[in-house]
Amino acid sequence: MSGPRLKPLLKSTLKGTFAMALGLIVLAASAAGLGAAPGDKASAALAQGERMYREGLLPSGEPMQAVVSGDVPVAGTSFTCVSCHLRGGLGSWEGGIVTLATNGARLALPRYWKFPNLSPEERKDLKLQNPPARPAYTDEALAHVLRTGIDPGGRELHPIMPRYYLKDPDMALLIKYLRSLSAQLSPGVDATTIRFATVITDEVSPEDQQAMLVPMNNYVARHNQISNGFGNRMYLGVGGNEMSGSYRKLALSVWRLKGAPDTWTRQLEAYLAKEPVFALLGGISYGDWKPIHTFCESRQLPCLFPLTDLPVVSDTDWYTLYFSKGYYQEGQAAARYLHGAAESTPSRIVQVIQDGPEGRDLSAGFRETWQELGQGAPKEIRLAKGETLSPAALRSLVQQEKPTVILLWTGPGAFEAIKSLAGQPDRPGTVFMSSRLLGAKAYALPEQARTFTWLTYPYRDPKDEPSASKYADSLLAGLTERHPETRISTRTYSMIQILRQGLMDMDRNFYRDNFMDRLSMQRDQVLPDYLRLSFGPGQRYASKGCFIMQLGPGPEPRLIRKSEWVIH
Amino acid sequence: MNGRRNRLGARITGLIFVSWAALPGPLSAQAPPPYTRTLEGYAVPEVTLVNQEGAKVNLKAMLESGEPVIVDFIFGTCTTICPVLSAGYANLQTKLPAGSKVHLVSISIDPENDTPKVMRDYLKRYRARPGWDFFTGKREDIDKVMRAFNAYIPNKMSHFPLTNIRDPKTGKWIRIFGLMSSSEFVAECRKAGIL
Numbered sequence: 001m002s003g004p005r006l007k008p009l010l011k012s013t014l015k016g017t018f019a020m021a022l023g024l025i026v027l028a029a030s031a032a033g034l035g036a037a038p039g040d041k042a043s044a045a046l047a048q049g050e051r052m053y054r055e056g057l058l059p060s061g062e063p064m065q066a067v068v069s070g071d072v073p074v075a076g077t078s079f080t081c082v083s084c085h086l087r088g089g090l091g092s093w094e095g096g097i098v099t100l101a102t103n104g105a106r107l108a109l110p111r112y113w114k115f116p117n118l119s120p121e122e123r124k125d126l127k128l129q130n131p132p133a134r135p136a137y138t139d140e141a142l143a144h145v146l147r148t149g150i151d152p153g154g155r156e157l158h159p160i161m162p163r164y165y166l167k168d169p170d171m172a173l174l175i176k177y178l179r180s181l182s183a184q185l186s187p188g189v190d191a192t193t194i195r196f197a198t199v200i201t202d203e204v205s206p207e208d209q210q211a212m213l214v215p216m217n218n219y220v221a222r223h224n225q226i227s228n229g230f231g232n233r234m235y236l237g238v239g240g241n242e243m244s245g246s247y248r249k250l251a252l253s254v255w256r257l258k259g260a261p262d263t264w265t266r267q268l269e270a271y272l273a274k275e276p277v278f279a280l281l282g283g284i285s286y287g288d289w290k291p292i293h294t295f296c297e298s299r300q301l302p303c304l305f306p307l308t309d310l311p312v313v314s315d316t317d318w319y320t321l322y323f324s325k326g327y328y329q330e331g332q333a334a335a336r337y338l339h340g341a342a343e344s345t346p347s348r349i350v351q352v353i354q355d356g357p358e359g360r361d362l363s364a365g366f367r368e369t370w371q372e373l374g375q376g377a378p379k380e381i382r383l384a385k386g387e388t389l390s391p392a393a394l395r396s397l398v399q400q401e402k403p404t405v406i407l408l409w410t411g412p413g414a415f416e417a418i419k420s421l422a423g424q425p426d427r428p429g430t431v432f433m434s435s436r437l438l439g440a441k442a443y444a445l446p447e448q449a450r451t452f453t454w455l456t457y458p459y460r461d462p463k464d465e466p467s468a469s470k471y472a473d474s475l476l477a478g479l480t481e482r483h484p485e486t487r488i489s490t491r492t493y494s495m496i497q498i499l500r501q502g503l504m505d506m507d508r509n510f511y512r513d514n515f516m517d518r519l520s521m522q523r524d525q526v527l528p529d530y531l532r533l534s535f536g537p538g539q540r541y542a543s544k545g546c547f548i549m550q551l552g553p554g555p556e557p558r559l560i561r562k563s564e565w566v567i568h
Numbered sequence: 569m570n571g572r573r574n575r576l577g578a579r580i581t582g583l584i585f586v587s588w589a590a591l592p593g594p595l596s597a598q599a600p601p602p603y604t605r606t607l608e609g610y611a612v613p614e615v616t617l618v619n620q621e622g623a624k625v626n627l628k629a630m631l632e633s634g635e636p637v638i639v640d641f642i643f644g645t646c647t648t649i650c651p652v653l654s655a656g657y658a659n660l661q662t663k664l665p666a667g668s669k670v671h672l673v674s675i676s677i678d679p680e681n682d683t684p685k686v687m688r689d690y691l692k693r694y695r696a697r698p699g700w701d702f703f704t705g706k707r708e709d710i711d712k713v714m715r716a717f718n719a720y721i722p723n724k725m726s727h728f729p730l731t732n733i734r735d736p737k738t739g740k741w742i743r744i745f746g747l748m749s750s751s752e753f754v755a756e757c758r759k760a761g762i763l
Binding site: 068072073074078079083092093096159160339524532534537544545564565566568 | 618622624643644645646647648649650651652654655656658659678679680681683684685693694695704705706707723724725726727728729747748749750751
């Protein structure tokens with residue numbers, strides 16, 4: 001691509017945007033009319049079409065059948081439309097392959113990026129078209145391209161696009177769904193602004209609230225300041241690298257939740273009804289994130305990296321991107337370490353669990369992973385909330401169960417009991433604890449117990465942490481206290497970096513599903529706190545790692561790594 | 569700021585280039601996508617990887633055991649070429665004669681996410697038969713393997729389709745860069761003497 005050509009291309013791109021925006025308005029208006037009385041039959045048909053698109057299953061329950069790469073047969077159970085065109089339908093680019101947008105808004109528009117007045121015959125003679133031109137899709141043309149790979153511009157699609165064997169009624173369902181997919185822009189965006197909110201629950205201390213809000217407000221202010229100079233004429237990196245031609249100001253509201261968690265849904269509904277937002281950013285709660293997660297799922301509302309160690313762990317939920325699986329992931333790491341990395345797999349394992357959501361998630365992460373690895377269920381003992389494990393209780397547990405490993409998912413109150421194990425000939429080989437649950441007190445673990453007590457440590461090794469000055473730019477300015485142990489401002493900083501890239505990748509396609517698709521396709525990020533934040537379509541927990549650490553000697557002990565970051 | 573602008577410019581230019589390269593224009597649309605074929609002598613590193621059952625395997629010993637073997641690089645949540653590579657593997661398995669010893673090996677380029685369970689589920693989705701194994705491992709080991717096969721990429725989203733067939737007689741590798749049709753894949757296996 002040579003320099004001089006870029007300008008006309010840009011010009012035509014901008015013209016195309018205008019035409020598309022007009023088209024979208026028309027389309028949105030007509031869809032709103034149709035949507036007034038959807039009817040059970042119509043929504044059932046859409047659900048069937050969605051199942052074909054996402055799961056590759058026909059209404060009969062049979063997999064869709066297709067041929068790819070010329071002659072390779074493939075069933076919808078292996079991969080299907082969503083695998084390449086993604087949930088939002090805007091397509092992807094990967095491995096040198098571009099899969100084009102197949103969402104309702106795009107299919108309904110012709111794609112003439114250049115020379116819009118040429119006839120189809122003249123157009124065929126053009127060698128360079130990017131992406132190749134075609135008229136708007138009719139239903140017939142869509143059926144034809146899905147079966148044969150020939151688009152209405154006469155172009156044969158790349159052989160990587162499956163050619164589907166679909167009967168007319170099934171084809172009609174899929175087309176109906178494609179027409180509806182990302183056909184209307186999502187709420188929370190208008191011609192000038194994208195609206196976001198962040199959720200804070202009422203037990204969060206003012207210091208912790210500020211640690212999150214200051215960098216977020218700084219970011220929004222800085223982003224919006226750019227437009228003072230350029231208005232809405234932002235394109236291609238002039239004045240910054242966010243959002244290119246799709247520049248919008250950002251607005252951030254704070255949604256404060258009060259009272260019991262079972263009232264949060266109602267409060268969230270009221271906030272959203274009053275002020276539609278495109279997505280939630282960050283958010284902070286000391287308790288279970290589940291009510292907010294469930295709300296986001298039910299309203300198909302994205303939520304980016306809430307500050308919680310109690311996320312919902314799910315293989316299928318879509319709308320919340322978490323930094324990690326929190327406490328659950330620490331339990332998982334202990335199980336994987338004991339199974340694979342340790343010298344021999346221990347046979348008798350006891351979990352001692354302090355009552356509460358942290359203990360629940362730590363022990364569930366261990367138990368479920370341990371069983372998935374083909375091992376039996378560990379013995380579990382529960383301590384009441386606030387109950388301390390006494391040396392006598394631990395001794396009697398050891399004598400009775402003779403465990404080779406004890407997982408102590410408790411606070412530092414158990415330190416004296418662990419200390420009493422030192423020097424005992426029948427003590428278990430290893431004791432595990434969670435550094436996150438112990439907090440700063442983890443370093444006070446008695447020296448006598450450090451040789452056999454290991455810590456799950458879900459963050460980067462502190463000695464490898466980039467110094468604060470490298471990333472504490474103006475976003476963190478204004479924070480009087482940084483409270484590094486809570487990692488609130490640094491994680492907020494990471495959220496913002498990922499958001500910035502996501503806004504740019506989303507471009508003008510302000511669909512919530514597309515936003516999640518684009519975030520998922522980011523390259524891996526090296527940011528504070530976690531050794532690596534890794535992405536991938538559908539992946540919802542960016543940090544997959546956790547170290548197993550041992551404490552060195554002395555009053556200010558060093559952390560000594562016992563494991564890799566990612567443990568298989 | 570300049571650096572950022574340049575990176576963005578490069579990214580956009582790159583995208584345009586990629587899309588031109590990847591999407592054949594109308595005149596070339598009928599031609600099958602070309603793949604390139606070269607003969608390579610890879611030095612397989614001595615690393616221990618983990619398969620979908622959680623079993624540890626020495627990669628060099630496994631690949632150089634003298635049994636016929638094919639290696640590709642994929643990841644469980646890929647959105648474009650991995651599904652097609654894997655459809656090719658699944659389809660090849662249906663064409664292998666009963667008792668064939670051809671070992672299909674897929675190596676994860678997303679070891680963070682591709683745990684044994686993810687890999688098991690992936691193989692199940694493609695109805696993989698015994699003889700097709702999926703491996704993950706430490707990132708540094710995966711990087712070593714990618715480098716050894718001249719397949720290194722720092723970011724999984726920019727990977728490329730690559731299939732390597734080992735000729736059991738010579739120990740040489742046939743490196744196929746690009747996507748093959750089913751008949752081309754079978755023909756290449758025949759040429760390598762493993763089918």
